[in-house]
Amino acid sequence: MSRFKDAGHLFRFAFLFVVAFAVFLVVRHFVVPRSFGEYGHYRGAAIGEIAAHPIHFAGHQACEACHADIADTKKAGKHATVNCEACHGPLANHAADPSIQPAKLDTAVLCIRCHAASAAKPKDFPQVDAEQHSSGVACETCHQPHSPAIQAGGAK
Amino acid sequence: MKIDRRHFLVMLPAAAIAWKYLLAGTPEASPNYTMTDHWWSMLIDIPKCIGCGNCVRACAVENDVPDGHFRTWVERYLVTDWHMENPEVVSPDGGKEGFSAAPAEENGKYFFVPKLCNHCADSPCTQVCPVGATFIAPDGVVLVDQTYCLGCAYCVQACPYGCRYIHPEKRVADKCTLCYHRITKGLKPACVENCPTGARQLVDLKDPYDPIHAFLKTHYVQVLKPQMATGAKVFYNEMDGSVR
Numbered sequence: 001m002s003r004f005k006d007a008g009h010l011f012r013f014a015f016l017f018v019v020a021f022a023v024f025l026v027v028r029h030f031v032v033p034r035s036f037g038e039y040g041h042y043r044g045a046a047i048g049e050i051a052a053h054p055i056h057f058a059g060h061q062a063c064e065a066c067h068a069d070i071a072d073t074k075k076a077g078k079h080a081t082v083n084c085e086a087c088h089g090p091l092a093n094h095a096a097d098p099s100i101q102p103a104k105l106d107t108a109v110l111c112i113r114c115h116a117a118s119a120a121k122p123k124d125f126p127q128v129d130a131e132q133h134s135s136g137v138a139c140e141t142c143h144q145p146h147s148p149a150i151q152a153g154g155a156k
Numbered sequence: 157m158k159i160d161r162r163h164f165l166v167m168l169p170a171a172a173i174a175w176k177y178l179l180a181g182t183p184e185a186s187p188n189y190t191m192t193d194h195w196w197s198m199l200i201d202i203p204k205c206i207g208c209g210n211c212v213r214a215c216a217v218e219n220d221v222p223d224g225h226f227r228t229w230v231e232r233y234l235v236t237d238w239h240m241e242n243p244e245v246v247s248p249d250g251g252k253e254g255f256s257a258a259p260a261e262e263n264g265k266y267f268f269v270p271k272l273c274n275h276c277a278d279s280p281c282t283q284v285c286p287v288g289a290t291f292i293a294p295d296g297v298v299l300v301d302q303t304y305c306l307g308c309a310y311c312v313q314a315c316p317y318g319c320r321y322i323h324p325e326k327r328v329a330d331k332c333t334l335c336y337h338r339i340t341k342g343l344k345p346a347c348v349e350n351c352p353t354g355a356r357q358l359v360d361l362k363d364p365y366d367p368i369h370a371f372l373k374t375h376y377v378q379v380l381k382p383q384m385a386t387g388a389k390v391f392y393n394e395m396d397g398s399v400r
Contacts, residue, residue, distance in 0.1 A: 036288070039291075039294055041291070042290075043288070046299065046301035047293050050336050051341075053336075053337035054337070055338055057338075057349050057350065059349055081354050083349050085350055086350040089217075114206055118207070119257070120266035121206045121207065121266075122205075125353070
């Protein structure tokens, strides 16, 4: 017993330690987000939050649901692999509400974006020098964008 | 209601399970999507890329990427003769408005290299985050929890591919999410959806029917900087050794 005669300060210290640990546990409970550690050292709910962001491009399946005729024309032509919104732009709002009209397109800008001649482009990709090729005549005069090969009687 | 000790002990495990569910937080936004069924990545077919910049523009629109910053960008390489170590690389505004016509080069070769986050399986960017704000999701996509990020930019420095930036308004790390909000809904990422030549393909390595498996068996494919051992998952078909 004599050994613990003056041990009061040790018990006080141990008591303070226990209190501090309890405070730590309480603070941690409120500070650490609930889903932290669900899958790893991060907030698990963040995954769902990122997945919930709104989309801007509807995806070609959404377009084809209504515009099946154009999808068929396109599938038969050279532009089969070019998805709708690659030229028409982001139209998720139009897909959700068809009364919202998409903006008119300018073939003078759009066609040349891909088809302008450049030595850097793959050799087998069809390229034109717009000035030489049509000297200002609009592309869709001869080429129908959904099926660009020149048809007898010009573009429909 | 009077609870004796026996009932209290019986209730204890049930209460613990209920508490665990309470702590789990909000459920996923996409109900039909199971994270553990996927291991996402991307295939980039370099000979198909024409440098039109459609991917960069689509990405900027889909993800509200601020001007001058890029989640994906396109580089044009010019390698003359045998000067593999000194390629001429240009990327005007990340290739957002495409590239001006290149002069014919008799003595070299041109090609375009689209770049994006490699969604590394052993990513250095997630390892350096001091607060657990960036992580590899169970489906293999490297994401940033922007409500938790401090904006210390450790991860920006750690990425060997330069794929991260600090968002100028939010002051937090931002990067390619592989359009996580799209792929969890069954859509393609904006860059893949809008690539006119199919140079970019979304890949699910856990899907046994994904065409990537046949492609990898029959093509010579690389990842960027394999010497970094980051487990990069963006595969480049027919990539020249000069690409950094």
